[in-house]
Amino acid sequence: MSTQYASKQSTYGNPSPGSRVDGWDENPIGRLQLTGAEAPLPEEEQSILDTVHRFSSEVVRPAGIALDRMSAEAVAAPDSPLWPVLQGYRELGLGLDLLMELPAEARARVLCLVMEELGWGDAGLAISLGTSMNPQLTAHEFGNQYLLDKYPETMLGCWAITQPDHGSDSLDVSKQAFHPQGAYGRPNCVVTLKHDRLVINGQFSAWVSNGTIAELCILYAPADCGEGADPERGCAVMVPLDAKGVSRGKPLEKMGQRALNQGEIFFDNVELSLDHLVAGPEHFKKAVYAKHVEANGLMGAIFTGTARSAFELALAYAHERKQGGVPIIRHQSVSHRLFHMFRKVEMARAITRRAVTYNYTQAVPALHVAMTSKVTATQVAFEVASEALQIFGGNGLTYEYPIEKILRDARASMIEDGCNELLAIKGGFHLVDPGLL
Template identity: 55%
Template sequence: MSTANLQVNLGPTGLESSLSEVESTMQANVRRFAGTVMRPVGERLDRLTPEQVIAPDSELWHVLAESAKLGLTTESLFSLNGHERGRLMPLLFEEFGWGDAGLACLLGVATAPWMALYNMGRQDLLALYPEGSRIGCWGLTEPDHGSDMVDFNGACAVPGGRHSRPNCVVKVEGGDLVIHGQKSAWVSCGPIAQLCVLCTAYDDGSGELKRCVVLVPLDVKGVTRGKPLDKLGQRTLPQGEIFFDAVRIPRDHLLAGPDEYDFEVNAMLCEGNALMGSIWLGCARAAYEHALDYAHQRRQGGVPIIQHQSVRQRLFHMFRKIEAARALNQRACLYNYSSAAPALQGSIATKVTSTQTAFEVASEAIQMFGGNGITREYPVEKLFRDARPALIADGCNEMLAIKGGTLLMDHGRLVA
């Protein structure tokens, strides 16, 4: 029997276990959307200025309109039980990331307010701000506070260290909340969002600044925006500053006060980091597929380069890393969606693993393409540029690793 007869030709998602009919259908629908809409539009948007990306005639709005036709609303996802969501979410967001990772991040963060409202059971605010009526964003980092904002309980702080004063503060004034300050240029969807889940300092008049989460409509008086950020990669994801000058909102827009802050931000990070793991797994898969196709087409030494042993070895290690990242991502998502309490260390593990995998696989793909790989005529240089900022986004990987390691500590076993 020849070796060829023993070969198993795997599908796009490799060693995927059997899917239910619903999972298979939804995966196919999202893959079709990712390939026919997200990828070609993403390639064109990547060549525009940040201002052109968000202009009224931009194809960005076409992506948002077409994505709505998929029917993947927050309400429909929350109608599933935890096990069903835990299986479905990584499948779908891998496909989004395979299409265009920057646009995938946009589609994810645009729903952030509604994910928070459903998680918190705020039916009153869901009625006031129905899903689909606005684009959302999540305001976390500040000019003087970057990845340390994900360390919401200070577990990773240097002993004796102190944070500088917050750049954004909510103050209680009668029946209203009044917001002063700004969020940094890294607010994803910041230049186009109309509703913000704002994680910020909280001044309740006690003399001690605490923390809170508030829901802020961004069409109210006192809200202004900075210029959209001009970036190395993820140019399809608009990011920019949001400024708050005595912005007044009703007090019932407080989603989490100081007592609930840690719990709610932990939940948001668990969801966000896990879906980042799915998205960047998709980016890694895209780079691997381009490299595999190119290795069959490109000839050197009189043969397609895949016949060279070193090329086959490189491709195998790309495949290996992607399979490992996928296994971790699906495992972390299933645990977090179906367990009584999500494990942030699991979400951090998949975010760090997938972003590192995407960066390494995209780099290997460039190497395999040779000189062609660094030209804009071929797709892998964009994938590499997109993957590099992912090592920093949603908490830089170094800070997240400290956070994750801190969550592994059993304080009861520490020797005095």
């Protein structure tokens, strides 16, 4: 260094006091928030985020790991670790009443924050908690104060739409994805609407989340108004599951999301007053559309959290595990893989927040935007969990580490709430401008 330059160092080449880079370290590294590149949150929202993260860390994740090792019947048993999770979340006070008091944009952000943290803790339990709000949420969307007053949100809810012979096609009441030679076929459950009551007969498949333990059901099924059941003119009905004629199947054993109770519900001449009709045939498509928007948005948030959990576990392990005399994060292939995992998590979060915020602030939400959130986040969760398992190597295949569980949970997400292939087809149809046809 020349003497002339050294004498000028105090004047030239230094940041001015108060400039953007003044105070940075010589080798600056930006530190991220709990949820990545998160702008500062309002104090109340930050408090909610901290509370739910602590609950997910101390209650949800340990319970999810324990429940994953149990039989489906043991998960639903009275002494199961499931019940303290459901009760503990209720005690947080983050119910429908609180959410609906928030402005639309804040409500969207809080829902995404909460569901991401729950998905970070355990995907199956997050879905159980989200599903439990479905009956009251549907009644709220249709302004049915009678049902909101009659059935408090403390009742554990479920959403029945998938029938044994009908899966994702139940969400395609407009027949946008049907094959030209296809037909819905015979429904497995039908609601017969009469002048003074409704009668439910049939069954829903074993994929009803909270199906064998719920107290309240929002049921979507073809309606029969006297001329036979019409899948395009169905109805949505609030059903207390202690009604006469309701019975349940056994809890479903499955590969992933084992902490999520699922099972069949049977209806044998279940009679209810017409007060329980949330949406009649003339509004059925609205009901399916609204519920699909809600479900896909929340799935996006949940599995952003699932992807984040896999990434964080892999990142921590890469600092601990040594190969070739150094932590494996020092190997270029590992750091390269971790960066792309991080990138995908940030992408899933950004798309989900954007989609949910848009749909909560519009008079008519855009279903294909919600589908974008669900398809992106679930695909990302599976890819990131798979990459995480690769970083863990053989250890990732063992029960000692939670990565194999997260991978199983993530794989299931690409099928539930509409398989991703069907959502992509329907989403494409929603891009069509009818004015150009």
